[in-house]
Amino acid sequence: MVDTLSSWGRYPAFPQTPHFTHWRGDLSDDLSDLASSYGSTLPYGQGRSYGDSCFAKTDHVLQTAYLNRFISFNRETGVIVAESGVTLEQVLSLVIPCGWFLPVTPGTKFVSLGGAIANDVHGKNHHVRGTFGRHVLSFNIVRSDGQKITCSLQENSELFSATIGGLGLTGVIESVELQLIPISSSKIDSSTIRFGSLNEFFSLSDEFDSKNEYSVAWVDCHVKGSSTGRGVYMTGNHSDSGDLTVNVKRKMSVPFTFPFSAINKMSLPLLNSGYYHLHKAKPQQAVINYEPFFYPLDRIEHWNRAYGRAGFQQYQCVIPENNAESAMHELLAAIASTGSGSFLAVMKRCGDIVSPGMISFPMPGLSLALDFPQSSSLNSTLFPRFDTIVREAGGRLYPAKDAHMSGEDFRTFYPDWKKVEKLRDPALCSRFWQRVIS
Numbered sequence: 001m002v003d004t005l006s007s008w009g010r011y012p013a014f015p016q017t018p019h020f021t022h023w024r025g026d027l028s029d030d031l032s033d034l035a036s037s038y039g040s041t042l043p044y045g046q047g048r049s050y051g052d053s054c055f056a057k058t059d060h061v062l063q064t065a066y067l068n069r070f071i072s073f074n075r076e077t078g079v080i081v082a083e084s085g086v087t088l089e090q091v092l093s094l095v096i097p098c099g100w101f102l103p104v105t106p107g108t109k110f111v112s113l114g115g116a117i118a119n120d121v122h123g124k125n126h127h128v129r130g131t132f133g134r135h136v137l138s139f140n141i142v143r144s145d146g147q148k149i150t151c152s153l154q155e156n157s158e159l160f161s162a163t164i165g166g167l168g169l170t171g172v173i174e175s176v177e178l179q180l181i182p183i184s185s186s187k188i189d190s191s192t193i194r195f196g197s198l199n200e201f202f203s204l205s206d207e208f209d210s211k212n213e214y215s216v217a218w219v220d221c222h223v224k225g226s227s228t229g230r231g232v233y234m235t236g237n238h239s240d241s242g243d244l245t246v247n248v249k250r251k252m253s254v255p256f257t258f259p260f261s262a263i264n265k266m267s268l269p270l271l272n273s274g275y276y277h278l279h280k281a282k283p284q285q286a287v288i289n290y291e292p293f294f295y296p297l298d299r300i301e302h303w304n305r306a307y308g309r310a311g312f313q314q315y316q317c318v319i320p321e322n323n324a325e326s327a328m329h330e331l332l333a334a335i336a337s338t339g340s341g342s343f344l345a346v347m348k349r350c351g352d353i354v355s356p357g358m359i360s361f362p363m364p365g366l367s368l369a370l371d372f373p374q375s376s377s378l379n380s381t382l383f384p385r386f387d388t389i390v391r392e393a394g395g396r397l398y399p400a401k402d403a404h405m406s407g408e409d410f411r412t413f414y415p416d417w418k419k420v421e422k423l424r425d426p427a428l429c430s431r432f433w434q435r436v437i438s
């Protein structure tokens with residue numbers, strides 16, 4: 001029996017049956033076979049999306065994990081060509097020793113190139129480099145009618161833009177040509193500083209974001225009043241000194257799914273306060289490996305199991321600059337007042353570099369990502385409250401993290417959904433798309 005697949009949040013529970021594709025040359029046949037057997041399917045990378053955007057409407061997905069070969073790597077120009085199932089971890093292992101790095105990386109390296117394009121992922125350097133899609137020179141995409149189409153900003157540009165952030169709906173990306181960035185060391189010069197309020201965060205971000213390649217903040221969601229929004233602000237830059245080594249650390253693992261969530265009303269205040277006080281009020285500088293800087297959670301395999309059998313939901317929104325501070329206050333106050341809290345609360349100022357993607361998530365402003373153990377009150381009470389704040393502030397939600405957004409909200413947040421729908425491959429549809437479009 002084949003093991004079924006889920007998304008990272010393990011909510012909602014729609015077990016996905018994987019159908020593996022192994023060779024670029026077979027992709028077209030594999031896609032049309034699936035379409036004729038089940039009606040439609042969806043490409044599935046590493047399942048690091050949280051909600052239902054990586055679930056096929058039919059619950060039969062086309063798994064790309066074995067499309068994991070490099071095709072070429074130009075060590076002079078830093079351009080790689082690879083199959084779409086290659087993960088960011090594989091890319092880093094190949095390119096770091098040669099003095100190259102990913103131009104943009106999300107908070108986990110266990111993401112496929114195809115998945116990184118389909119959600120047009122962003123990282124801690126959005127303010128200087130924009131989204132992942134900006135660094136994609138071209139890709140080949142296979143459609144269910146047997147066509148293989150090369151897309152770039154110059155060639156088939158409409159399909160290129162619809163596919164970047166296009167949620168896997170416009171065809172199966174077969175291979176990707178990506179421009180890397182040069183580095184002279186795999187170490188990161190990092191700096192952390194505590195801030196006592198949201199207001200202090202904005203001052204730090206105004207002063208330091210533009211001077212650093214990477215910046216991000218962690219927020220303590222449990223405090224109320226004048227300390228609302230206190231947290232830890234972190235910056236980083238690729239170091240000039242040190243060698244070019246790939247970090248291979250032994251991993252810890254959560255061996256089984258907890259019967260209930262270990263992240264709960266009792267543990268959360270302690271975790272939050274402990275993490276806040278672990279950091280000093282004065283700036284702390286350190287030269288650290290890239291792994292703990294970019295991927296602190298990757299060290300614990302299956303950490304999502306700690307949220308218990310019911311799984312968890314992430315709520316990620318971005319609020320435009322002019323309303324960011326007030327809306328963020330409202331969101332954090334709403335969380336603190338319910339006591340529900342989140343441990344992984346990450347705030348990031350997004351910049352104004354425009355993505356080629358038609359329905360990419362980031363916009364200039366402030367993004368907030370929060371993880372909550374699943375409970376029915378999220379969708380009935382807390383998230384609707386958040387949604388009102390986000391809607392009124394002119395913000396939007398991130399489909400890659402979503403399991404609750406209403407169709408009306410999605411269509412308002414992403415008016416270009418119609419262009420993507422026009423270019424959607426009729427053999428591809430997700431549970432997310434079915435939820436927000438029909």
Ligand SMILES: Cc1cc2nc3c(=O)[nH]c(=O)nc-3n(C[C@H](O)[C@H](O)[C@H](O)COP(=O)(O)OP(=O)(O)OC[C@H]3O[C@@H](n4cnc5c(N)ncnc54)[C@H](O)[C@@H]3O)c2cc1C
Nearest residue numbers: 045046047048049106107112114115118121122167168173
């Ligand atoms: C710990 C953690 C931290 C994260 N941090 C960030 C972050 O900082 N920034 C951010 O933007 N995201 C972040 N994410 C989300 C993650 O980066 C995205 O969800 C990413 O798209 C997952 O890639 P995947 O390979 O797992 O794709 P999946 O989750 O399997 O699929 C995602 C989408 O890609 C499509 N897809 C996959 N392969 C192909 C293909 N070959 N052709 C066409 N479409 C394809 C799927 O149909 C689906 O729509 C994080 C996730 C985790 C678990």
